[in-house]
Amino acid sequence: xxxxxxxxxxxxxxxxxxxxxxxxxxxxxxxxxxxxxxxxxxxxxxxxxxxxxxxxxxxxxxxxxxxxxxxxxxxxxxxxxxxxxxxxxxxxxxxxxxxxxxxxxxxxxxxxxxxxxxxxxxxxxxxxxxxxxxxxxxxxxxxxxxxxxxxxxxxxxxxxxxxxxxxxxxxxxxxxxxxxxxxxxxxxxxxxxxxxxxxxxxxxxxxxxxxxxxxxxxxxxxxxxxxxxxxxxxxxxxxxxxxxxxxxxxxxxxxxxxxxxxxxxxxxxxxxxxxxxxxxxxxxxxxxxxxxxxxxxxxxxxxxxxxxxxxxxxxxxxxxxxxxxxxxxxxxxxxxxxxxxxxx
Numbered sequence: 422x423x424x425x426x427x428x429x430x431x432x433x434x435x436x437x438x439x440x441x442x443x444x445x446x447x448x449x450x451x452x453x454x455x456x457x458x459x460x461x462x463x464x465x466x467x468x469x470x471x472x473x474x475x476x477x478x479x480x481x482x483x484x485x486x487x488x489x490x491x492x493x494x495x496x497x498x499x500x501x502x503x504x505x506x507x508x509x510x511x512x513x514x515x516x517x518x519x520x521x522x523x524x525x526x527x528x529x530x531x532x533x534x535x536x537x538x539x540x541x542x543x544x545x546x547x548x549x550x551x552x553x554x555x556x557x558x559x560x561x562x563x564x565x566x567x568x569x570x571x572x573x574x575x576x577x578x579x580x581x582x583x584x585x586x587x588x589x590x591x592x593x594x595x596x597x598x599x600x601x602x603x604x605x606x607x608x609x610x611x612x613x614x615x616x617x618x619x620x621x622x623x624x625x626x627x628x629x630x631x632x633x634x635x636x637x638x639x640x641x642x643x644x645x646x647x648x649x650x651x652x653x654x655x656x657x658x659x660x661x662x663x664x665x666x667x668x669x670x671x672x673x674x675x676x677x678x679x680x681x682x683x684x685x686x687x688x689x690x691x692x693x694x695x696x697x698x699x700x701x702x703x704x705x706x707x708x709x710x711x712x713x714x715x716x717x718x719x720x721x722x723x724x725x726x727x728x729x730x731x732x733x734x735x736x737x738x739x740x741x742x743x744x745x746x747x748x749x750x751x752x753x754x755x756x757x758x759x760x761x762x763x764x765x
């Protein structure tokens with residue numbers, strides 16, 4: 422083939438290839454695993470609470486363990502990836518997640534189980550930062566927004582999958598150990614498929630390894646694809662986020678994200694316990710109904726982010742969430758029970 426007649430294109434202009442699909446699938450696999458890990462603990466806690474005589478503090482500790490790990494992992498492993506590379510963290514994170522997932526089976530007490538789940542969250546936190554960076558740095562510009570906006574859908578699918586499996590195992594009186602260890606299966610699959618993933622070309626360019634970066638681009642994206650040329654930017658320290666110039670934006674984004682994450686994970690981590698309180702657990706129909714709405718919301722949300730303005734979509738979503746959570750806390754328990762009986 423005569424490459425001289427081929428017109429060169431940049432990475433940002435390149436068409437979607439099998440390699441792009443692979444990187445996207447591996448990144449989505451991490452979010453599926455995250456949803457599964459967080460979802461399955463809610464069913465395991467129902468068995469654990471009685472077996473280990475757990476206090477409210479213990480339940481909260483185990484329920485939030487992955488999220489605590491996410492906080493530290495995203496910060497520490499994200500920073501480490503700037504020094505040792507994206508690919509190493511991309512692989513290491515799922516080695517840690519896979520091992521810790523299977524080791525949950527052998528946890529003898531609350532604090533050991535907390536440590537294993539913290540380790541899972543630590544790996545997922547690192548993968549969130551590195552995985553999204555890898556996908557963004559490899560993806561063509563016109564497809565980047567759509568790919569990055571799909572993460573929440575796969576988290577939701579992972580959560581719903583864990584709910585279905587959790588209900589089945591709970592009904593079959595299967596030990597909580599098997600429930601938690603089952604999260605090692607999707608993690609192991611993602612780990613195996615990640616072996617051999619190349620380093621991010623943009624990371625290599627930032628380290629002055631331009632020839633190596635170009636070789637990776639040609640091997641995986643095509644001989645006609647060249648590195649995207651970008652203006653050199655000044656690297657800023659973490660302290661700049663809290664400087665006078667950026668403090669307002671940092672606080673706004675941090676508080677905004679917290680307002681999304683806190684109610685979401687609070688409700689769905691303890692969903693079976695909440696349904697039990699409202700006496701809505703019989704036949705698992707309430708769980709199934711809520712998971713159906715969760716899936717519909719994920720796909721509708723992904724569609725609306727493209728069709729509506731970001732600001733209008735976010736404000737309307739927050740209004741719906743506020744009203745729903747307020748009603749959940751205000752309406753008496755017996756009203757929920759009566760309406761649920763009529764529904765099913």
